[in-house]
Amino acid sequence: xxxxxxxxxxxxxxxxxxxxxxxxxxxxxxxxxxxxxxxxxxxxxxxxxxxxxxxxxxxxxxxxxxxxxxxxxxxxxxxxxxxxxxxxxxxxxxxxxxxxxxxxxxxxxxxxxxxxxxxxxxxxxxxxxxxxxxxxxxxxxxxxxxxxxxxxxxxxxxxxxxxxxxxxxxxxxxxxxxxxxxxxxxxxxxxxxxxxxxxxx
Amino acid sequence: xxxxxxxxxxxxxxxxxxxxxxxxxxxxxxxxxxxxxxxxxxxxxxxxxxxxxxxxxxxxxxxxxxxxxxxxxxxxxxxxxxxxxxxxxxxxxxxxxxxxxxxxxxxxxxxxxxxxxxxxxxxxxxxxxxxxxxxxxxxxxxxxxxxxxxxxxxxxxxxxxxxxxxxxxxxxxxxxxxxxxxxxxxxxxxxxxxxxxxxxx
Numbered sequence: 595x596x597x598x599x600x601x602x603x604x605x606x607x608x609x610x611x612x613x614x615x616x617x618x619x620x621x622x623x624x625x626x627x628x629x630x631x632x633x634x635x636x637x638x639x640x641x642x643x644x645x646x647x648x649x650x651x652x653x654x655x656x657x658x659x660x661x662x663x664x665x666x667x668x669x670x671x672x673x674x675x676x677x678x679x680x681x682x683x684x685x686x687x688x689x690x691x692x693x694x695x696x697x698x699x700x701x702x703x704x705x706x707x708x709x710x711x712x713x714x715x716x717x718x719x720x721x722x723x724x725x726x727x728x729x730x731x732x733x734x735x736x737x738x739x740x741x742x743x744x745x746x747x748x749x750x751x752x753x754x755x756x757x758x759x760x761x762x763x764x765x766x767x768x769x770x771x772x773x774x775x776x777x778x779x780x781x782x783x784x785x786x787x788x789x790x791x792x793x794x795x
Numbered sequence: 796x797x798x799x800x801x802x803x804x805x806x807x808x809x810x811x812x813x814x815x816x817x818x819x820x821x822x823x824x825x826x827x828x829x830x831x832x833x834x835x836x837x838x839x840x841x842x843x844x845x846x847x848x849x850x851x852x853x854x855x856x857x858x859x860x861x862x863x864x865x866x867x868x869x870x871x872x873x874x875x876x877x878x879x880x881x882x883x884x885x886x887x888x889x890x891x892x893x894x895x896x897x898x899x900x901x902x903x904x905x906x907x908x909x910x911x912x913x914x915x916x917x918x919x920x921x922x923x924x925x926x927x928x929x930x931x932x933x934x935x936x937x938x939x940x941x942x943x944x945x946x947x948x949x950x951x952x953x954x955x956x957x958x959x960x961x962x963x964x965x966x967x968x969x970x971x972x973x974x975x976x977x978x979x980x981x982x983x984x985x986x987x988x989x990x991x992x993x994x995x996x
Binding site: 756 | 956961963964965967984987989991
């Protein structure tokens, strides 16, 4: 729908104005969820922060849960990408660095707290499924590496937990920034361990 | 100080009554911190839950922070133990299972939430140092294995993050219980990876 002239001639593009309003509302929601938590933000503040009338928020998202989920989807999409350069080690290192970068944001930290058990609402369970999509992209990349013979057959979900667990621990504890050297070491040890423990074929 | 007759003749042991009162207060504190969080529990409730007079709590712990830290110390001590059977794989598997068991308790979950950045009080920073002692016991065990030639020279702190990261991720997300099979796989892959990536000597 978007094209190169859209920014210069916004009034000519059908739905263009509402698309921009929606984008501003979603960005404002991400910001307020990061500040006040998923249960804490208010529609009035979203409207103010987005520079739109409150009725625009209600009209586009009558359901609060849908607003939160859609705002998160945009956030998760940025994190979901994993490249395929043909080198699984390199691609997983970049994936971990992007994951750490996302976790270090205020919104990432709010999500991490919200995702812990004992405080799970229906919204949170939906968000968990959204985040699962990010994991799914990474596991598909691992499976491609297995098909190419770059890795032995491996439980890709387990491999994902092995490499992302240390990232969550280091970032969430706030002990230090998760560095490229950390990413290289984590991926190096896990891939070497997977190869060394693979059953003989 | 404690001996076998203490339970039968409590009145005869100097300080015995107060020691039991203190234990009951600490246990009550752990329970209430698990329920209400570190900032949420009240001295009145601790006294009621411990079955003691409120002044006993204030007299023993005029400082709220010291009460929380001492209650946590008791909790952390239970988790700090790591055996030395001479088999580093086996000892780390048991360590991970004990860690997962601790994290799965309501108190463990409260701690996990409290330890995240952005909400760190002086109490929390003290608690972080306490938990560091648990990690220190595990890293000493790893260093013993290196000295015996069971493992190549390794950054024991990094090894600790590699094995405990997945435990935190799996338990905190509440996706599934962390099983013995998980512990075996995590330790197996990490130790094999450490051995495979060690510089030639």
